Amino acid sequence: MNRQKVLFSEKHNSSITQPTIQQKSARLLVAGQGTIIAHQKGNLAFSIHITTQLAKTEDCCYAFSLNVDQENATFSYWLDGEETVICKSDSGTGLNREGKCLYWFSLDSTNYRLSYGIGEPRELCTCLSTDLSSSIKSWLKNIQYICVESRQNIEIDILPLPVTEDPPLLVVERSQITLEFLATKKATVIENLTVECQRLYANIAGIELNTPDFPCFSKAIEQSLTNPKGWCHQILSNKKNSNMPTYLRIGMGTNQGESPGCPYVLEIWPSGYFSPIHNHADANAIIKVLHGEITIKLFSTLSTLCQTPFKTFLLKEGEVTWMTPLLNKTHQLHNESTSVCVTIQCYAYPLTTNCHYPYFDYVDNHENCIQHFEPISDIDFLTFQRIIRQEWEMFIHKNITSYL
Template sequence: MSATTKKENQRIPNLVIIWLDPTCNDHNEFKRYYFNNPLVEPESWLYFDNHEHCADYIKGSPRKKIFLIVTGRFGEEMIPELHNLIQLHSVYIYCKNITKNKQWSLNFDKITDVYNDPIKLLVQFQNDIVEYGLRFQKILRINDDDNDPKVNHFSQPNKNWCPWKSNSCTKNLTLKGQGTIEIIQLMPVPFELLLTNTENSNSNDNDDFFGILLIVNDQKVTISKIINDETTLLQESIDDDGVLDTQSNGEEIPYNIYWFSLDSNNLFVKYGTGEIRHHCRVIECYFNENDQKNLKQIKYMHIKLNNNINLNELKYLQSKIKVYIGTEPVVDDPPLLILSETQFTTVEDIVNPRGIPASVLAEPCRILYSYISNFKLNNDDFPQFINAIEQSIQNSNGLCYKKLHEKANRFGKPNLKATYLRITLGKNIGNAPGIPYVLEVWPAGHYSPIHNHGNSYGIIRILYNEILISLYQSLNIKNQKPFIKRLLHENESTWMLPKLNQTHQVSNVSDRCCITLQCYQYGKEDTKHYEYFDYINNDGKSINHFNPISDMDYMEFRDAIKREWTEKSMETL
């Protein structure tokens, strides 16, 4: 591939840079620079000296992503009308009177800042274009669902940021005043996150400094508010669930997750560990309305590791710390049930939904659900299939009875109750941990160990009776308390994503057997394909790896159960 072709492949489609200023010639310098920028097409640069013509172009370009440099006078007149257009990505006010234009610009989140220095404007503009280009290329490379407005990501951060690669401990938030930050640690490291309204993290250097400071170490967690040089402690916690986990890292627990979420609209910050969801919060701080204006101006994140911001000295942590940033705050917990669109018929279904439609789930879940949503066990060929399975469980000579007893020590210390049958449908085609479609048979009173699912997507459908699903923050020997328990009934379905609903325990608390259909699939973004389900051993003291092998093929199982049923029926004649 030629250098020219490589350069063209890097360019961002539909990107438009607009300079609107009838009196300034600085746009020529900018234009000259961007003709040599590999991310920008030469045709992407537009110049306007008439604000009405410029506004008409922006309103008539819904498929573009527009970066607008505009004077203070034109900006104050145009931005209120254009601000909410999806095609307007960022606005830069270039003027002489910073103080005057700062006042009105604070009301519009897409305005990055007000500038009177062309060098500062160029540097910020350049950084934003590069960041957008990298984000766009990553979206194309990793997850097509990120561009699908129908898909609900349930507040999961999906943009990786590496301080070492950016050579900075400071990062712009994508949206002012809201977002969620996830820190994944492969070794325990005390850390601080400071969210501020200024790029400079030193409150002593700013007259209008506002910040929210999270400090996490092995003793406690604190959240504080900083206004100029005054720091106010909001909340602290010494609970084991929230402090830095210094004991469980290693071979058994490959990582720990800590997260911090900001929501200026609902006036809160939340800190949690494990899965990023409302139920896994450890600290929740609410602010009064007097703080809302300051919260909405927060646009920078500063990270400190081991009380240090010298990235050269912290180089040894580069492979041990992963940071992800998302635009959505953690507000509520997502419903566990999947409902059909026809079940959303009232305002209550929208405001306080019992479930979610499959159409808003990520593509792997949508595909899996479409395959199993109408699956039936009993049919005209074998209408007694379910009764025959129950009989096989109860009969000491039955296939199910024997296989369950063979598996009594499958998860460590012998325990018949901690067994179930895995009847697989189809073959292992390499897109899931084991064979992707599994019929699971749960005798009365039986349960699984606490386990996860290899960061796969998944759907669970209840084919017969009911099952209790217990969800956990993470697979952690120190914390085996579920944060949600939900009884799922016949014909109901639930879902899992790589970072949501991943760790659970399944229990049959009824007096009859339960039969479920489970299916799994790796996402496009998964380049590791972890082949195991990890579980907490029956003794509750260790974590082991479970190879999700089959107890029997579905057609073989069905034929064997049918023969048993027929033979048993003949005996009663």
Template sequence: MPIAIVSLASLLGCLIVTTMLATPTKTAPRYTVYRTPAFRSVAAEPSHAKLLLKSMPPAAAPSANNIVMMNNKPNEVMPEYYISASLPVASQGVVRIKMTNPMSKFRIYINSKSESSAGVTPLYCLEVNETSVILLNHNNDALTSVLASTSDRKAVREKNNDVYYWLSLDKKNSVLKYGKGEATQALTLLRYDVPVGAFLPDLKYVGLSVSDTKIMTKVLIYELPVTFQLPPNVISSDLVTLDDIENGLITTIGNLPTECQMLYSVVAGPNVVLQNDIATAIQLSLKSGELSKFLVKKAQDHKCKLTETYIRVTLGMDQGYSPGIPFVLELWPTGHNSPIHQHSGAFAVIKVLHGSINCTYYSDLNPAITTPYLDCNFPTGGVTYLTPSLYQTHMLKNKSTTDFCATIQCYRYASDDTTHYEYFDYLDDNNKRSRFAPSTDFTYTELKNLLKKEGLLKKMK
């Protein structure tokens, strides 16, 4: 039987379970499994956001013409190693697995028992190989076991890369989905609609054909399946209309995790604004004053492009629950942008105080992934968010040619995260993964003092 050793640490706002796999021939390896609370959602894909990757249509029923040909050994089965963590709800949820440089095909199993199916007992099986991805209902190579498949190059196994592969079971809607990166509707690469009444019941146990922990490094289990794409646009519950609920174009803070709600309660109020005289002073200083000179020096010090710099103005002190000081006013000159980056596996809320900010979202922080799957623009007053498992990887850019942008960013680790990774990982100018510790360019008081010294701000605020 599998053995579970449970700790309270968490990197993604969830319970870490260090597991040992049941293995038929040798000592079981250890894995790290994260069980993540699911979000409540009222929304579908937002119309204001441009989806850059199309979701796959329902797969056709298997036939000799639309499936990938299998091995000619129909009774050959692959190994099944089962972890101690299981789906919270039978036949429902998502299993998301990080694979590092897999050199051969692998399979993910969802079974009704934590023991080998021997290729006979029905289960749901996902095979990912170099040329195709296949959904099966048995762990064998029989043509009759194939439910659906795709040879889309975006879907297949990647060598020399760290990639999350996920499988979603949705028993209520009788749908199986597969994708890469974040487990979202927009990143679905294969879908199969199970015939009504044929969805396999009582599937809870998660297994893999891989036993090497250097290859399979993380397993994340989500309670809810991939259905709607929770929009990145947050509005006050006071503004929600019946049409908003019907159309699913927005979400409210009540649909988001507690950590996001805590941050939102601080910055969402009507008085958290950038006053006009301060905004005017910042604009002038960014154009030809001390803030402009500061950015030139910052680009030289960091050996990066000038357009990849922005100013971090911190408010308050580091209270220990976030990567760096939790509240940061960021100033974005015209045409400036961040690199593609992540946020320490933390939660965040972003509010636009002046101008507008463009956000492009990526399935993961990976040198091979430079094409976003979602593109959104947030105007003054707009609010967005990110979580450890949704919208965690993005790039911000001020696309305006005439006005700067100011955003207030706030961060918070998951309540049960005892790791507190203190860095933001990003892709540098050489498309290499790097990291930086969130720092302070100015405090808010120092910024106002500088603007006053320049003669751009007549009195302190």
């Protein structure tokens, strides 16, 4: 999806009829439609105005506005300098008190709809939506100029499409797509995602845990978790002493600066284990379940104040899901089943970014704050595989001996 990035950098006169910073204005990529995403680092009120003309002093200037303050958000329209409020969101859907957060303003001239949301630009994160009345809806197709008012720096992204629905969470092979999938958006093909996701998918989609040379790998991992002397059991026991929820991370490949931590990570989730709510440094990612199943909870934003998922789904063995810098990026994985789950995760920074943030940020519920986690591995994969194979061979030998 094309994106246009613009920086509005200073406070100016708050009247839309006196356009002191309109020279810094951006334009929608398509007149009348699109999504404007405001990256707000503080918690000061701001407004986004979308207008028909660059200079608001001209006659017959129409505009729609999104105004966000500490309490809620409002939509309004302007005609020749007169503002009329259209609707207001519920209390508590305004600025995040913790500061850093995304807010989006969607304009849909096909369906004559304005929408506002917090966090990820998707239908499930909508806080306010209105279908425009017939007297003003025709304006929408002609508006294209964007002006942001704020007392602090706000970076914005502009997406060419409005927020109208939620994206499919599953990635399937082309041969698996059905007419029902197209109609329900239950699954997508990898070609619909970013080029980084496409590359990651090509690398891991065909991977299986149990292979001809080690067909009992999954059973051997379960044995290592069950046996108090097993490597998995002991490492998890040591990690459990920290306050942070935990699981096992087995790294593959060298961190060459293209991903936060190792590009490929095997993760082992015993029954009942879970991660903290976290995000992934604006990376692209592909996740495949190699054994068992895992519950994934998605959150609109990373915040100690908002820990209610907007979506919870079960990813089963063989299934694949995805993440981009904008979507599915804040999640929590939880093995709610009674047996172990093994997943492979892989990550890649966007090719277009020159900022490689190396940490996964997470919600620390003990300290009630956002912390940084350096995505290090517990062990490298080849060493892990050798240890587990040795443990398994000893286990088999012991059982045969006792049987004899």
